Amino acid sequence: MTPYVNQKKQLTKVIYSGLFLLIFIFSLIQVGILDRRLFEAPSRVESLLIGMFPPAISEPIDIAGAAIESLQVAIMGTLWGIVFSIVLAMFAAKNVAPHISVSYGVKAFAAFVRAVPALIWALLFIVAIGLGPTPGILALAVNSIGMLLKVYAEAIEEIDQGVIEALKATGASKFQVIMQGVIPSVMSIIISWSIFRFDINIRYAAVLGVVGAGGIGWELVRASRIMAYDEVLGITLVIFAMILCAELLTRYLKNKSDRVTLQAME
Structure with missing residues (x-):
C-alpha cells in the first residue's frame, strides 16, 4: 500500500x-x-430518592385490583388478536388466499397496523370510546394483529403444498382444507408466537394505563401527580413483580409447548 x-x-x-x-x-x-x-439534577435526584424510600402502597386492595385489571386487559387483547390474526392470515397467505391481490391488501393492512404504536391506538380508542380498560383491550388486539398476522401468514406460506393438494384431491372444501391441513401444520408456530405476544402485551398493558386505558398504569400516574414518590416506587415494584411472574409463566408455557411438539414429531 x-x-x-x-x-x-x-x-x-x-x-x-x-x-x-x-x-x-x-x-x-x-x-x-x-x-x-x-x-x-444531582440534588433533585437525591431528594427524589429520599422521597422514594421506603416504598409504600397506601391502598393495597386498589393496587391489586388494578394489577389484575392490567392482566385481564393483556389476556383479552391477546386472545382477540390471535383470533383475528388466524382468520386474516388465511387471506394473507398466497397459497390459500382467494386471489393474490387479496393477499397483498391484507399484508398492507398488517404493515399499517404494525407501524402505529400501541400507545397511539390506545389514545385513538380512548377518544372514540372513553376511559377504561376497553380501549386498552382494543389497542392491544389491533397491535397484536399487526405482528401475529405477518408471522402466521409467513408460516402458512411455508407449509408443504402437497398437504393442501392431497386434501383437495379427496374433494375437501376450502374450509376443510384450512381446518384439517393448514392449521394443524402451523399449530406449533401459532402457539409459540401467541405466547410470545402475550408476554409483550403484559408489558404494554402496564404502560397503557398511563394514558387512561385502565390498569395499574393509571395508579402510577395518580401517585406521580400528587408527588407521592414512595407510592410510585411501590407501584413500580408491583409492576416489576407482575411482569416477572408473566415471564416465568410464558417461559413455562413455551417449554411445555415445545415438549408437546417434539412428542408429536416422534
Missing part, C-alpha cells in the same frame, strides 16, 4: 471524526442537554 493511499485513509478518518464531533456537540446544544438544569 503506497504512502499516498495511507495518507488518504488517515485524512478520511480525521474528516469523519471531525464531522461526528461537530454533529455531536451541535446535538447537545440543540436539545438542551448542556443546560444549567443538568448540573442541578
